[in-house]
Amino acid sequence: xxxxxxxxxxxxxxxxxxxxxxxxxxxxxxxxxxxxxxxxxxxxxxxxxxxxxxxxxxxxxxxxxxxxxxxxxxxxxxxxxxxxxxxxxxxxxxxxxxxxxxxxxxxxxxxxxxxxxxxxxxxxxxxxxxxxxxxxxxxxxxxxxxxxxxxxxxxxxxxxxxxxxxxxxxxxxxxxxxxxxxxxxxxxxxxxxxxxxxxxxxxxxxxxxxxxxxxxxxxxxxxxxxxxxxxxxxxxxxxxxxxxxxxxxxxxxxxxxxxxxxxxxxxxxxxxxxxxxxxxxxxxxxxxxxxxxxxxxxxxxxxxxxxxxxxxxxxxxxxxxxxxxxxxxxxxxxxxxxxxxxxxxxxxxxxxxxxxxxxxxxxxxxxxxxxxxxxxxxxxxxxxxxxxxxxxxxxxxxxxxxxxxxxxxxxxxxxxxxxxxxxxxxxxxxxxxxxxxxxxxxxxxxxxxxxxxxxxxxxxxxxxxxxxxxxxxxxxxxxxxxxxxxxxxxxxxxxxxxxxxxxxxxxxxxxxxxxxxxxxxxxxxxxxxxxxxxxxxxxxxxxxxxxxxxxxxxxxxxxxxxxxxxxxxxxxxxxxxxxxxxxxxxxxxxxxxxxxxxxxxxxxxxxxxxxxxxxxxxxxxxxxxxxxxxxxxxxxxxxxxxxxxxxxxxxxxxxxxxxxxxxxxxxxxxxxxxxx
Amino acid sequence: xxxxxxxxxxxxxxxxxxxxxxxxxxxxxxxxxxxxxxxxxxxxxxxxxxxxxxxxxxxxxxxxxxxxxxxxxxxxxxxxxxxxxxxxxxxxxxxxxxxxxxxxxxxxxxxxxxxxxxxxxxxxxxxxxxxxxxxxxxxxxxxxxxxxxxxxxxxxxxxxxxxxxxxxxxxxxxxxxxxxxxxxxxxxxxxxxxxxxxxxxxxxxxxxxxxxxxxxxxxxxxxxxxxxxxxxxxxxxxxxxxxxxxxxxxxxxxxxxxxxxxxxxxxxxxxxxxxxxxxxxxxxxxxxxxxxxxxxxxxxxxxxxxxxxxxxxxxxxxxxxx
Numbered sequence: 001x002x003x004x005x006x007x008x009x010x011x012x013x014x015x016x017x018x019x020x021x022x023x024x025x026x027x028x029x030x031x032x033x034x035x036x037x038x039x040x041x042x043x044x045x046x047x048x049x050x051x052x053x054x055x056x057x058x059x060x061x062x063x064x065x066x067x068x069x070x071x072x073x074x075x076x077x078x079x080x081x082x083x084x085x086x087x088x089x090x091x092x093x094x095x096x097x098x099x100x101x102x103x104x105x106x107x108x109x110x111x112x113x114x115x116x117x118x119x120x121x122x123x124x125x126x127x128x129x130x131x132x133x134x135x136x137x138x139x140x141x142x143x144x145x146x147x148x149x150x151x152x153x154x155x156x157x158x159x160x161x162x163x164x165x166x167x168x169x170x171x172x173x174x175x176x177x178x179x180x181x182x183x184x185x186x187x188x189x190x191x192x193x194x195x196x197x198x199x200x201x202x203x204x205x206x207x208x209x210x211x212x213x214x215x216x217x218x219x220x221x222x223x224x225x226x227x228x229x230x231x232x233x234x235x236x237x238x239x240x241x242x243x244x245x246x247x248x249x250x251x252x253x254x255x256x257x258x259x260x261x262x263x264x265x266x267x268x269x270x271x272x273x274x275x276x277x278x279x280x281x282x283x284x285x286x287x288x289x290x291x292x293x294x295x296x297x298x299x300x301x302x303x304x305x306x307x308x309x310x311x312x313x314x315x316x317x318x319x320x321x322x323x324x325x326x327x328x329x330x331x332x333x334x335x336x337x338x339x340x341x342x343x344x345x346x347x348x349x350x351x352x353x354x355x356x357x358x359x360x361x362x363x364x365x366x367x368x369x370x371x372x373x374x375x376x377x378x379x380x381x382x383x384x385x386x387x388x389x390x391x392x393x394x395x396x397x398x399x400x401x402x403x404x405x406x407x408x409x410x411x412x413x414x415x416x417x418x419x420x421x422x423x424x425x426x427x428x429x430x431x432x433x434x435x436x437x438x439x440x441x442x443x444x445x446x447x448x449x450x451x452x453x454x455x456x457x458x459x460x461x462x463x464x465x466x467x468x469x470x471x472x473x474x475x476x477x478x479x480x481x482x483x484x485x486x487x488x489x490x491x492x493x494x495x496x497x498x499x500x501x502x503x504x505x506x507x508x509x510x511x512x513x514x515x516x517x518x519x520x521x522x523x524x525x526x527x528x529x530x531x532x533x534x535x536x537x538x539x540x541x542x543x544x545x546x547x548x549x550x551x552x553x554x555x556x557x558x559x560x561x562x563x564x565x566x567x568x569x570x571x572x573x574x575x576x577x578x579x580x581x582x583x584x585x586x587x588x589x590x591x592x593x594x595x596x597x598x599x600x601x602x603x604x605x606x607x608x609x610x611x612x613x614x615x616x617x618x619x620x621x622x623x624x625x626x627x628x629x630x631x632x633x634x635x636x637x638x639x640x641x642x643x644x645x646x647x648x649x650x651x652x653x654x655x656x657x658x659x660x661x662x663x664x665x666x667x668x669x670x671x672x673x674x675x676x
Numbered sequence: 677x678x679x680x681x682x683x684x685x686x687x688x689x690x691x692x693x694x695x696x697x698x699x700x701x702x703x704x705x706x707x708x709x710x711x712x713x714x715x716x717x718x719x720x721x722x723x724x725x726x727x728x729x730x731x732x733x734x735x736x737x738x739x740x741x742x743x744x745x746x747x748x749x750x751x752x753x754x755x756x757x758x759x760x761x762x763x764x765x766x767x768x769x770x771x772x773x774x775x776x777x778x779x780x781x782x783x784x785x786x787x788x789x790x791x792x793x794x795x796x797x798x799x800x801x802x803x804x805x806x807x808x809x810x811x812x813x814x815x816x817x818x819x820x821x822x823x824x825x826x827x828x829x830x831x832x833x834x835x836x837x838x839x840x841x842x843x844x845x846x847x848x849x850x851x852x853x854x855x856x857x858x859x860x861x862x863x864x865x866x867x868x869x870x871x872x873x874x875x876x877x878x879x880x881x882x883x884x885x886x887x888x889x890x891x892x893x894x895x896x897x898x899x900x901x902x903x904x905x906x907x908x909x910x911x912x913x914x915x916x917x918x919x920x921x922x923x924x925x926x927x928x929x930x931x932x933x934x935x936x937x938x939x940x941x942x943x944x945x946x947x948x949x950x951x952x953x954x955x956x957x958x959x960x961x962x963x964x965x966x967x968x969x970x971x972x973x974x975x976x977x978x979x980x981x982x983x984x985x986x987x988x989x990x991x992x993x994x995x996x997x998x
Binding site for chain 2: 111112114115215216219220223224225302303304305306307311314315317318319320409412413416420424427428530533534535537538539541542543619620621622623624625629632633635636637638
């Protein structure tokens, strides 16, 4: 887009609201009228439109359950069975995991279980902190070294070292696999349209089907233990990487692509030497998301044998030890921040490679590597004589003790009535009426309206997709639970966007504010929601309100992050053009930057919805009655079919929202002349 | 999980060559497998104690033990395939369905009762007795003033009863109907949420009536009582005519059920001695209540408490491994 186009765009905002009666508006008016008539007067005539007839219900539950049994027990590739294949994959993942665990936590062992004998101790805590600091120094100078050393030091001082190293070991395996897998999928989707079409629904499913729904099959297929947890983590954490990869590659400017073609790049060279390096800023957002989501899975991973910090959080909150839960939770955050900043710095550094270091001598060329070896050796030997070097001394551990519990008690005793009043106001006036309204609507009418919306925004294909997915939810007998889900997620996403997008704009406009905002959302996204869920229960009681707080706190992060990213990526030439044509700061923001950042912001909203849906399993823990609860109940009854059907219904809601928003966004882009 | 055995063997040899020696635990009954027996750990203290006692006793008998952290329900997938071996606490009241489903496959075996009896019932803090003087008799709850004392803005004028997670069953919705109690049942999603609400209400001496279970630290920490419903009988749950309401089932108290031990079916052949020892294991509610309180309220570690118990009860546990 050129500067004149930008000026034209600014002019567009001044166009008065036209109220012409287009055919589309007429159709909508008629449809809405029909809908209201059906809703108000239809029940006696067409009861089926309100309550899905049970005779026509699809026994999807039984089919999926049966299919899963077949997969686990009978599926065979001739030489080996499906289960043998997955067990083999598990064994392959297990090898590097054991190595990482041995290095960081257990030491090299001979034998198994309590018979195992430690041959070599694990890396001393001093050595690990030293190593990450050296890596930090190498990648980003002494500032970064100090930051990561502080993060790891925090973990040691608060007595979380042992658990944190177990968690770190599984993250070190899951993140590279997730990033590599996501990158490859994303590139494939960029290059081949069919892959893109097949991948999009699959990614939606991976991200929105709650983990609890496929936990039991994963355990059976991959065995019980850390490996299964790693697999579940990868499934959950990979989709954003794949999505962002495709988006970032599409965003590479045509000039660069032309240049690549002119110098005669082959297909592979084009991908790896031109496209991927050019798309790096976008890709790093993906890496960041993989790290954050992997750490977010720590709690669920600990339920299936991964142990570590997640287990510590769960156990602490079960005995209502808020302080201990928070300390373990913050240790997860510290890990997340250290890993994320390190990976960002390394990617920046790879960009500046090129001139090979030709200084003579091993030591001169690799001083840091040698320093690392020296450190490991020195601490290992030193640790034999001074125990405090090997494991962090017990008497130097710090704890907040009962401080947080006492603070919470103080708030609870003194302010409960005020909090309760505000809560009741919101609950009785907004949440409950909205929920009743949704539950009251006839499903057939809602399906028809959704299909109409699909047709308006994206043609008959979209109408068919949206309509049939919505119909499937009703046909599997989950309409009411799905409506409760829509209500809870809808309210939460609305609040998250109302808070998140302005915060994102503010942070993008003021450079000084950005690091703080990013640190806060990193914390929110990686601090296990369990940590603040239980205090929230103490202040707000179990129920929808508490669930809503948890969902907003978690799902606000992408709304902020993508807004910042989108605004930061706006072509500076267009901003200059705007300034040159005399825009004020506010006009510049509203008429140029926000409009150009719209695709990113829409992606942020999309991700907000996806994350809100993925939080449903957690909100089931505070007593909501939605699809999340259905999945949770199915898990406790080990009913694979029931869990997956409810999980799919969650995914369908996500896909419907995603497609409608996506189609709406591209129409908007077309109208603004932003289409490439 | 198979370990890279060959690598570790090589390392063992290297270690031996360096002159580092070690003594393997050699009391094990002959011909039993040296593979580790995997015991599952869940996220509540009582279970950690039960499992650690069993594990330490088996260690003393020379068995190789590995503790694995696993979810209470999800663990059955592992028990069925033999990835996990022993689960020490399956509560009649909360784990029965999953346990029955697993034992029906023939891959999981019920090794009998732990000796502990699960109590699950409506419970209220002692200060509520002033506001509802007829308690603990259940008929006091029928009184409207009493129900209102337990109400919140969302449930008023009905009382609010905080039930366990839906997954626990318990038939409280049916109980409220059958006994015609002016109460609304609100389900907590998890037991942490249940006790978070109790802690919050107790701090403010605010009204609360909820599902509590024992053995647990809560009845030791908070002063309060169980509601006394008409006594439980199997007929009351099955036959409308039984108990106080002639037209409805569930018009009585909840059953008090045993807590079971279960194991992978292969344990019996692979470690017969350990199998017998696990079957023989018993502790009772009072012992367990005291140990749970020692950990959760007095801040001792599970290992300290278990070591203490082992020292005091040597005769008992040595009987299990004979």
